[in-house]
Amino acid sequence: MSNEHPYPAAFRSGDLVAVSGRLGVTATGALVPGGFEAECAQAFANLDAALQSVGAGRADVVKVVAYLTDVADRSSLNRVYEEFFAEPRPARSCIGAASLPYGGVVEVEALARVRDV
Secondary structure: OOHHHHHEEEEOOEEEEEEEEEEEEEOOEEEEEOHHHHHHHHHHHHHHHHHHHHHOHHHHHEEEEEEEEHHHHHHHHHHHHHHHOOOOOOOEEEEEOOOHHHHEEEEEEEEEEEOOO
């Protein structure tokens, strides 16, 4: 598996940040073992790292889109989401997907707005 992609993990344009889909993979590109909740937690950790790479953080996120290969995992996604984001949480969409890269079961992407203080 190659970790090289023709796009960045996150892209900042002014105060807007778009984070490309983050899977539950390690730095080597391997899916973390442990099923949906482990992959989901890793995907959000990867989202966090992508945000930080462009000077943003969790509190800057305004919208998240989650792709699940089984929408029955939505309640597990909600648990991880509630632990990851403090109130007020960003808007979120959850979409069923037939398949995801590398055989993943969850992928998350985000849109953030960074406000200069």
